[in-house]
Amino acid sequence: MTELSAPCHNWATLNAAITSGADAVYFGVKKYNMRMNAENFSTAQLAKITKHCHSNKVKAYLALNTIIYENEMRNCEEIIKISKKAGIDAVIIHDLGLIPLLKKYEITFHISTQASVSNSNAAQIYRKLGAKRIILARECSLKQMREIIRKNKSIEFEAFIHGAMCVSISGRCLLSQALHQKSANRGECMQPCRREWTVTNETGKLVYDGKRFLNAKDLCTITILPEILKTGIRALKIEGRMKDANYVSTVVKVYREALDNYNKKRVPEWLERLKSVYSRGFSTGFYKENPGQESINYEADNNASPTKKEQIGIIKNYYPKSKAAEILLLNSGIREGDEIIIEGSTTFLKQCAESLQVNHENVKQAKKGSRVALKVQEKVRKNDNVYKLKKV
Known part of the structure; x- marks a missing residue:
């Protein structure tokens, strides 16, 4: 092999x-x-x-x-x-x-x-x-x-x-x-x-x-x-x-x-x-x-990828029983279906945003400044950074 x-x-x-x-x-x-x-x-x-x-x-x-x-x-x-x-x-x-x-x-x-x-x-x-x-x-x-x-x-x-x-x-x-x-x-x-x-x-x-x-x-x-x-x-x-x-x-x-x-x-x-x-x-x-x-790339020495990583917030809490995390949206909002990355000193998770909740109410999107809960596929940790992937 x-x-x-x-x-x-x-x-x-x-x-x-x-x-x-x-x-x-x-x-x-x-x-x-x-x-x-x-x-x-x-x-x-x-x-x-x-x-x-x-x-x-x-x-x-x-x-x-x-x-x-x-x-x-x-x-x-x-x-x-x-x-x-x-x-x-x-x-x-x-x-x-x-x-x-x-x-x-x-x-x-x-x-x-x-x-x-x-x-x-x-x-x-x-x-x-x-x-x-x-x-x-x-x-x-x-x-x-x-x-x-x-x-x-x-x-x-x-x-x-x-x-x-x-x-x-x-x-x-x-x-x-x-x-x-x-x-x-x-x-x-x-x-x-x-x-x-x-x-x-x-x-x-x-x-x-x-x-x-x-x-x-x-x-x-x-x-x-x-x-x-x-x-x-x-x-x-x-x-x-x-x-x-x-x-x-x-x-x-x-x-x-x-x-x-x-x-x-x-x-x-x-x-x-x-x-x-x-x-x-x-x-x-x-x-x-x-x-x-x-x-040779004559035009640019930096990233040629059309996808950029934008930090939108940080993890405030992780709930292992419900496999959910609470995010404080510091810089931008989030929509259901957005591709996100959660990354920390030991954490790496890439998934789509799903099952969003604000104040225990199901929502399709959450605005900057709010706290939003969502389902996560793996364990995440407090203060992990949350990013949204965007096409530019």
């Missing part, structure tokens, strides 16, 4: 990944991961995370996938020791210097896409070093993937299928470090590639105004998923450790459905659902051919 691996950075996104059908989740702690600007977990939470994942038959992978400096090795060893005790299923690494420590504590490790493994010889070297799995460079084509996998039957391979793409080669970008002293290879990328740029010659004359000509569209492979599976890939990965729980839930559900029962007739529907959450527009990356101008 092909494994579906989903991103998370807090309890809400973790629960969203699990309930939406992920086979595995990957996440970082406060140090040494490629999304240092994400919320991330603490090392003290690793045992609880692993226990929660395993109780739901989901694997837990810790990303320790930045370049590591000499003075950081002791801290890394402490994280690895805690990971071993917590029962983490594997640690994802980039820096070869961590391999002796992982072997010392007998922890399974995967090689990050940051290592930009793009050929079978490199894969064989990592296998000899003890890696169980290699996450291939995003720059590999389907043909190249197929050959690498064919020549390396004794190691697992994983590939990205959805999410943000870098205009540079995996693990090789120095632009953020050069401009902002924030290294992309240390998880601190400031994404200067997403900005507007112009090219001038030495006299200052404009040579090219391509606006955001380095701003790569997001990877989306729902249209070519069967071709990816035919390569013999062992695991599929969704990018998004900076994204919210709605993004994680939506994307995981779509690819779960596609993996379980792929039907070409459903592709338009799946695409619409993927477009409903954050993206910069879609391309199939390097899988079919080298991406050209069509893979």
Whole structure:
């Protein structure tokens, strides 16, 4: 069975990944991961995370996938020791210097896409070093993937299928470090590639105004998923450790459905659902051919989704016996049938508003400033935020 691996950075996104059908989740702690600007977990939470994942038959992978400096090795060893005790299923690494420590504590490790493994010889070297799995460079084509996998039957391979793409080669970008002293290879990328740029010659004359000509569209492979599976890939990965729980839930559900029962007739529907959450527009990356101008979003660096999330209120009470919640509508009203999201530090729930009541009277809508009760499909918590999804 092909494994579906989903991103998370807090309890809400973790629960969203699990309930939406992920086979595995990957996440970082406060140090040494490629999304240092994400919320991330603490090392003290690793045992609880692993226990929660395993109780739901989901694997837990810790990303320790930045370049590591000499003075950081002791801290890394402490994280690895805690990971071993917590029962983490594997640690994802980039820096070869961590391999002796992982072997010392007998922890399974995967090689990050940051290592930009793009050929079978490199894969064989990592296998000899003890890696169980290699996450291939995003720059590999389907043909190249197929050959690498064919020549390396004794190691697992994983590939990205959805999410943000870098205009540079995996693990090789120095632009953020050069401009902002924030290294992309240390998880601190400031994404200067997403900005507007112009090219001038030495006299200052404009040579090219391509606006955001380095701003790569997001990877989306729902249209070519069967071709990816035919390569013999062992695991599929969704990018998004900076994204919210709605993004994680939506994307995981779509690819779960596609993996379980792929039907070409459903592709338009799946695409619409993927477009409903954050993206910069879609391309199939390097899988079919080298991406050209069509893979760049020249106009905008932000969300291309036509669906926006508007906060309308907060949860004031939850009534478990009646499976209902009371919402204080702070910013906007609500109507029966509105698609809403309830999200908190551990909560994530997406549903349509139904069975509305104000002062114990059934209503079809409630105005801003009122308290409204409604049926909820899962447990929610006091002070959870309530959002309404709107087309714009």
